Amino acid sequence: MEFTVVGAGMAGAFLALALGRQGHTVTVYDRRPDPRTSANAVTSMNLGLSRRGLDALDRVGLLEEVTRETVPMRGRMLHGTDGALRFSAYGEGGILAIQRQDLSAVLVAAADRVPGVRFVFDTRCTGVDRDLPSVSFVDGSGNALVVKPDVVVGADGAFSTVRRFLHHDQRAEFTQSYLEWGWRELRIPAAPDGSHRMADDVFHLWPRGDTMMFAHPNRDGSFTCSCVLPFHGPEGFDSLTTAADVEALFRKHFPDVLELVPDLGEDFLSRPTFNLVTVSTSPWTHEGKAVLIGDACHAVYPFLAQGMNSAFEDALELADSLAHHPTDTAAALSRYYTRRKPNTDALATMSRHNFAELRDTVRSPAVRLERACDTLLEKLLARRWMPLHTMVTNTTIPYAQAQERATRQHRLLKLAALTTLAAAGTVVHHFRRRQ
Amino acid sequence: MEFTVVGAGMAGAFLALALGRQGHTVTVYDRRPDPRTSANAVTSMNLGLSRRGLDALDRVGLLEEVTRETVPMRGRMLHGTDGALRFSAYGEGGILAIQRQDLSAVLVAAADRVPGVRFVFDTRCTGVDRDLPSVSFVDGSGNALVVKPDVVVGADGAFSTVRRFLHHDQRAEFTQSYLEWGWRELRIPAAPDGSHRMADDVFHLWPRGDTMMFAHPNRDGSFTCSCVLPFHGPEGFDSLTTAADVEALFRKHFPDVLELVPDLGEDFLSRPTFNLVTVSTSPWTHEGKAVLIGDACHAVYPFLAQGMNSAFEDALELADSLAHHPTDTAAALSRYYTRRKPNTDALATMSRHNFAELRDTVRSPAVRLERACDTLLEKLLARRWMPLHTMVTNTTIPYAQAQERATRQHRLLKLAALTTLAAAGTVVHHFRRRQ
Numbered sequence: 001m002e003f004t005v006v007g008a009g010m011a012g013a014f015l016a017l018a019l020g021r022q023g024h025t026v027t028v029y030d031r032r033p034d035p036r037t038s039a040n041a042v043t044s045m046n047l048g049l050s051r052r053g054l055d056a057l058d059r060v061g062l063l064e065e066v067t068r069e070t071v072p073m074r075g076r077m078l079h080g081t082d083g084a085l086r087f088s089a090y091g092e093g094g095i096l097a098i099q100r101q102d103l104s105a106v107l108v109a110a111a112d113r114v115p116g117v118r119f120v121f122d123t124r125c126t127g128v129d130r131d132l133p134s135v136s137f138v139d140g141s142g143n144a145l146v147v148k149p150d151v152v153v154g155a156d157g158a159f160s161t162v163r164r165f166l167h168h169d170q171r172a173e174f175t176q177s178y179l180e181w182g183w184r185e186l187r188i189p190a191a192p193d194g195s196h197r198m199a200d201d202v203f204h205l206w207p208r209g210d211t212m213m214f215a216h217p218n219r220d221g222s223f224t225c226s227c228v229l230p231f232h233g234p235e236g237f238d239s240l241t242t243a244a245d246v247e248a249l250f251r252k253h254f255p256d257v258l259e260l261v262p263d264l265g266e267d268f269l270s271r272p273t274f275n276l277v278t279v280s281t282s283p284w285t286h287e288g289k290a291v292l293i294g295d296a297c298h299a300v301y302p303f304l305a306q307g308m309n310s311a312f313e314d315a316l317e318l319a320d321s322l323a324h325h326p327t328d329t330a331a332a333l334s335r336y337y338t339r340r341k342p343n344t345d346a347l348a349t350m351s352r353h354n355f356a357e358l359r360d361t362v363r364s365p366a367v368r369l370e371r372a373c374d375t376l377l378e379k380l381l382a383r384r385w386m387p388l389h390t391m392v393t394n395t396t397i398p399y400a401q402a403q404e405r406a407t408r409q410h411r412l413l414k415l416a417a418l419t420t421l422a423a424a425g426t427v428v429h430h431f432r433r434r435q
Numbered sequence: 436m437e438f439t440v441v442g443a444g445m446a447g448a449f450l451a452l453a454l455g456r457q458g459h460t461v462t463v464y465d466r467r468p469d470p471r472t473s474a475n476a477v478t479s480m481n482l483g484l485s486r487r488g489l490d491a492l493d494r495v496g497l498l499e500e501v502t503r504e505t506v507p508m509r510g511r512m513l514h515g516t517d518g519a520l521r522f523s524a525y526g527e528g529g530i531l532a533i534q535r536q537d538l539s540a541v542l543v544a545a546a547d548r549v550p551g552v553r554f555v556f557d558t559r560c561t562g563v564d565r566d567l568p569s570v571s572f573v574d575g576s577g578n579a580l581v582v583k584p585d586v587v588v589g590a591d592g593a594f595s596t597v598r599r600f601l602h603h604d605q606r607a608e609f610t611q612s613y614l615e616w617g618w619r620e621l622r623i624p625a626a627p628d629g630s631h632r633m634a635d636d637v638f639h640l641w642p643r644g645d646t647m648m649f650a651h652p653n654r655d656g657s658f659t660c661s662c663v664l665p666f667h668g669p670e671g672f673d674s675l676t677t678a679a680d681v682e683a684l685f686r687k688h689f690p691d692v693l694e695l696v697p698d699l700g701e702d703f704l705s706r707p708t709f710n711l712v713t714v715s716t717s718p719w720t721h722e723g724k725a726v727l728i729g730d731a732c733h734a735v736y737p738f739l740a741q742g743m744n745s746a747f748e749d750a751l752e753l754a755d756s757l758a759h760h761p762t763d764t765a766a767a768l769s770r771y772y773t774r775r776k777p778n779t780d781a782l783a784t785m786s787r788h789n790f791a792e793l794r795d796t797v798r799s800p801a802v803r804l805e806r807a808c809d810t811l812l813e814k815l816l817a818r819r820w821m822p823l824h825t826m827v828t829n830t831t832i833p834y835a836q837a838q839e840r841a842t843r844q845h846r847l848l849k850l851a852a853l854t855t856l857a858a859a860g861t862v863v864h865h866f867r868r869r870q
Contacts, residue, residue, distance in 0.1 A: 170612035171666075171710055178606035231606075277608055 001322075001329070004029070004135050004149040006125045006162050010047075010100075011294025011311035012155030013107035017060050018319040020114035027147070028117070028148050029137055031124035035104040044181070046216040046224040047103060048073070048203070048305035049096040050393040054313035062110055069106060070096035071217045077202040083256050087202065088375075091394050095203065095305065097216040099224065103308075128152055128165035133289040135162075151329060152290045153318075155311075158279050160296035161429055166286050179276040179301065179355070181210075182237060183228045184268060188260045190221025197260050198223065208253045209359055211235055215257075225257065227268070237273050284337045288329030292337065293318060296333055298344035300351040303358055304392060310399070314340055343399040350392065350403055373413060385409065436755075436763070439464070439570050441560045441597050442680065445482075445535075446479055446729025447590030448542035452495050453754040462582070463546070463590075466559035466571055470539040480618070481651040481659040482538060483508070483638070483740035484531040485828040491747035497545055504541060505531035512637040518691050519605040522637065523810075526829050530638065530698040530740065533772055534659065538743075563587055563600035568724040570597075586764060587725045588753075590746075593714050595731035601721050614711040614790065616645075617672060619703060620665045623695045625656025632695050633658065643688045646670055650692075650857045660692065662703070670838035672708050711736050713783055719772045722763030726771065728753060733779035735786040739791055745782055745834070750773055778834040785827065785838055808848060812863035820844065 001024050005012045008030035016026045049057075049070060057063045073096070075089035081312075111117045122140035129135075133152045137145040154162025158176075167174065191197050196217055198204060204215040204223070210230055215223040230236040240246050243265025250258040258264055279299040284292045294311035318336045325332040374387040386395070391402035436459050440447045443465035451461045484492075484505060494500045508531070510524035546552045557575035564570075568587045572580040589597025593611075602609065626632050631652055634638060639650040639658070645665055650658040665671040675681050678700025685693040692701055714734035719727045729746035753771045760767040809822040821844075822832070826837035 171712075173612055175610040175612075177608055177610075277606075 001025070001151065002149040003027070003151050003153055004147050005153040005155055006030075006128075006135065007037075007155035007157060007160075007294075008032075008108060008119055008121070009104065009155065009157065009294070010107070010308045011296075011315060012153070013104065013111050014056070014060070014312050015153060015155060015293060015315035015318065016117050016119075017062070017107065017111040018021070018112060018315050019322070020111060021060060021333075022119035022319060022323060023116070024322075025116045026111075026118070027120060027149075028111070029120045029123045029125060031137075032121065034119070034121045035101060035108055039101060039430075045185075045226045045302050046218075047098050047100055047308050048216070049098055049103075050305065050309055051093060052306070052396050053309040053312050054096070054183050055396055056309075056316055059316060060110075064107070065110065066103065066106055069102045070098045071219055072096055073203045073217070074201050075203070077199055077204050079204060079254070079256060080204045081208070081253060089392055091378075093394055095393060097203070097218070099218060106360060110398075125156065125161045128154075128162050128290065130166050130286040130290045133286075140396075151288065151333075154290070154292040154296045155294050156296055157255070158277050158295045158299035160292065162290065163281065163292055163296050164391065166283075166292065167281070170283070173280075173282045175278075175280045177278045180232070181228050181230050182271055182273045182275055183226050183379075184237075184271045186225040186227055186257075186261055186264070186268060186271070188215065188223040188225060188257065189262070192418075194221045196221050196223065199392070204393065206254050206257070207358055211249075211253050211256050212358060213257065224379070225261075227254075228433045231273075240269070243269060278352065280345065280348055282337075282341065284341070285333040288331075288333055291318065291333045297350060300344075300348045301355050302351075304354045304389075304391060306347055306351065306399075310344060314344075346400040346403040350388065350399065370413070377409075377413070436460070436586065437584040438586050438588055439582050440466075440588040440590050442592060442595075442729075442731070443467075443470075443543060443554055443556070444539065444590065444592065444729070445542070445743045446731075446750060447588070448539065448546050449491070449495070449747050450588060450590060450728060450750035450753065450807065451552050451554075452497070452542065452546040452549060453750050454757070455546060455552035456495060457754060457758060458544065458551070460551045461546075461759075462553045462555060462584070464555045464558045464570075467556065469554070469556045469643075470536060470543055470571060474536060480620075480737050481653075482533050482743050483651070484533055484538075485740065485744055486528055487741070487831050488744040488747050489528075489804050491533070491744075491751055494751060495545075497541070500545065501533070501538065501541055502531065503751045504654070505533045506654055507531050507636060508652065509636050510638070510640045511686075512634055514639060514641045514689070514691060516643070516688060516690065516819065526813075528829050530828060532638070532653070534653060540581070560596045560669055563589075563597050565601050565721040565725045568721075586723065589725070589727040589731045590729050591731055591826055593712050593730045593734035595727065597725065598716065598727055598731050601718075601725050601727065602716070605718070607861075608715070608717045610713075610715045612713045615667070616663050616665050617708040617710055618661050619672075619706045619708055621662055621692075621696055621699070621703060621706070621811045623650065623658040623660060623692065624697070629656045629660070631656050633691075640793075641689050641692070641757040642793055646684075646688050647793060648692065653847035661695075662689075665707075674706070678704060682772050708771055713787065715780065715783055717772075717776065719776070720768040723766075726753065726768045733783060735779075735783045736790050737786075739782070739786045739789045739824075741782055741786065741827060743779055743836075745779060781835040781838040785823065785834065805848070808846075810854075812844075812848070 003019055003024055003026045005016055005026060005028040008028045012028050016028045019026050025065040054063060057066050072094050075087055078086040108119060112119055119240045123137045125135060126138050129137040129404055132148060134146055134148045135152050139145060152162060156162055181290060188197055200217045206213040213227045215225040217223055232238050235249060240249065246265040246268045247258060250264060277299055278301060281297055284297045293314040295307065300307055317340050321336040323331040324335060377385040378387055378390065388402060388406035391397050438454055438459055438461045440451055440461060440463040443463045451463045454461050489498060492501050507529050509529045510522055513521040543554060547554055558572045560570060561573050562571040567582055567583060569583045574580060587597060589595045591597055605863050623632055635652045641648040648660055648662045650660040652658055667673050670684060675684065681703045682693065683702040685699060696702060712734055713736060716732055719732045728749040730742065735742055752775050756767040756771040759770060774801050812820040813822055813825065823837060823841035826832050
């Protein structure tokens with residue numbers, strides 16, 4: 001079958017690879033330049049490959065090639081305002097840090113090697129006729145182009161053009177919701193000898209409630225930092241108008257970073273601010289003719305680091321569904337939607353909660369205590385008890401199941417805590433009476 | 436000040452009237468033809484004017500003129516499947532039924548009489564530059580037109596063009612959600628002597644769970660019926676493909692209507708199906724330059740009959756806010772938003788619940804019992820206890836306050852029921868022991 005994929009990002013390039021390996025003809029269009037030869041504009045935080053992503057890469061034979069580009073992180077390192085460090089391990093496997101540009105280039109190169117797969121860059125999608133289907137593009141020189149594949153795939157991100165045409169005049173459910181926080185990237189350069197200036201095998205986190213920062217190690221000795229601030233308020237982007245403002249904020253919250261980034265204030269002010277958006281929608285498909293994957297149908301907040309991992313899962317589920325219904329594409333797309341939608345809805349909810357939890361880590365002893373109990377029980381009960389973060393990161397348990405199991409565990413934890421409290425009360429009471 | 440209002444529907448025409456009376460210059464553009472001289476395409480159910488709407492009309496001096504076009508409904512009449520009728524009164528004031536076309540024509544005529552107010556029909560908005568601000572239009576002959584007012588107002592409905600340009604590239608919250616039900620209009624013609632074929636002073640309701648119908652009396656002896664069905668399933672629009680299918684459905688659920696509409700089956704099949712959408716969004720404003728009112732910022736399900744009433748409230752609040760901050764339009768628009776948003780959010784929630792309740796009226800004895808208690812308490816406690824429907828329909832208590840008070844009452848009702856049950860149990864127990 002012939003597919004037109006709009007978007008050569010993580011979702012689109014990976015899907016092209018998966019479909020190409022099944023013998024389909026796939027042409028992928030992207031309005032941006034080729035990531036193999038040109039530095040894309042940064043439009044996402046550094047990426048964290050966890051179990052789901054690694055399994056997916058393994059299934060398309062790319063695990064080894066991609067792993068070479070990564071830096072393993074075996075846990076997270078919390079930085080206190082006094083410079084104190086506290087480490088907590090991720091559990092088996094850990095997470096592999098990779099720069100978006102590097103992974104993008106590997107995926108495109110790998111897909112491009114598959115017969116029947118072709119990439120066209122610098123070419124913007126301008127419209128979709130979902131019923132033919134046909135897709136219109138304009139290339140970098142302004143020339144119009146119309147293609148008529150069997151299926152058009154929208155892998156064109158949170159502000160998807162394909163989605164707009166797929167939903168036009170339909171009873172489409174659609175929600176977009178922004179955080180009142182945004183983020184800016186910073187870079188901690190390598191030391192003169194090329195080594196990392198902080199621990200190079202962990203995810204660094206500076207949780208400060210309404211303000212936070214985190215950093216991924218890169219292979220060249222640098223770190224990519226994401227600084228998350230509210231837009232408004234005394235410590236918001238709006239209020240940071242001079243280098244001195246920025247440096248005062250860093251001196252207060254991230255003093256150890258201030259020393260590691262040259263000209264931090266000016267650098268910070270010169271960077272763009274990125275938004276954080278959740279998109280939830282349905283339908284994802286139009287008959288057997290059009291389908292959405294990745295951020296185009298379920299953009300989530302990035303703090304659980306599952307955007308790319310879930311996009312790979314989408315692509316494999318779509319490829320599997322097409323293989324499952326080789327002669328009925330409408331049934332295949334419908335199967336794909338039915339199997340993915342509950343899971344990506346669960347992911348969106350978990351990603352929202354995770355952001356709240358990240359903020360509260362610093363504020364609420366109750367959150368810390370609950371997390372400590374959770375981790376303790378994981379150790380005591382081995383496989384029978386898994387914290388949510390473990391299920392999301394270190395397993396391929398479908399997101400909806402992980403969420404449900406975590407809810408059950410949370411209830412048990414509460415019950416156990418209450419029972420323990422009651423038992424302790426009884427014991428105390430008993431001993432008091434004996435005195 | 437100079438205003439460009441996009442949309443001459445209920446919200447836009449009423450706002451023009453209110454602003455014109457304050458001495459502002461207002462030009463209202465609409466893509467549709469003039470309602471005074473041309474029958475608009477029907478795009479909404481018949482309207483019900485309740486306390487809020489009547490108060491608003493009174494404030495702009497239109498109460499008497501509009502009332503002449505209405506038919507008073509003093510309560511609702513439930514039609515059973517066996518033709519049995521059950522009446523329940525609305526309480527003081529009742530609701531006035533009016534045809535959209537009639538009200539629209541009166542509003543436009545009244546606004547047009549105010550110096551400084553002007554209407555331009557058959558002219559479609561194609562774009563807004565929110566920062567100038569400027570608004571682009573194309574008229575019926577295809578001629579382009581650009582105007583540069585002080586403020587542009589989007590009164591252009593649930594699928595607002597102004598909103599799209601106001602939100603472009605902003606961190607805008609946006610949700611649109613459709614019911615899995617749609618509706619079609621039917622008309623019960625007047626009897627040969629011009630009289631109504633059913634009671635002419637009530638709102639007629641046929642609640643059947645997943646299927647329902649209601650009818651408003653018109654001044655010419657006819658009734659406008661809205662038939663609400665699911666899109667899918669055995670009794671959904673999708674399944675009604677022949678006149679016989681339609682007539683079978685009516686014979687089962689609405690037998691008394693079958694006799695009153697000539698060629699009901701064919702008529703029903705020739706009518707368009709309308710969707711039911713809720714739209715929730717923010718921001719509603721852009722600096723002191725652009726603002727949304729009515730469905731453009733808060734489309735709700737029509738079953739509480741508050742769409743138009745709340746749009747009038749919007750318009751008055753906006754006019755009041757402009758009068759409150761005569762030299763600071765940004766502050767005026769911000770005041771308007773802050774005062775209206777919680778109320779229209781509450782209205783959206785109540786409208787959603789109301790649909791569920793309408794469906795359950797027929798199914799759940801508990802819902803009926805609770806409503807009966809609610810009404811009883813209203814009678815016993817006079818002004819101190821008001822059912823939600825009374826607060827929404829017969830008062831101008833802000834929607835958010837009404838919702839909050841109803842929640843409090845609901846909790847009290849439950850508590851009272853439980854206390855009564857416990858007391859009754861104790862009494863029974865006491866008497867048993869004496870025996």
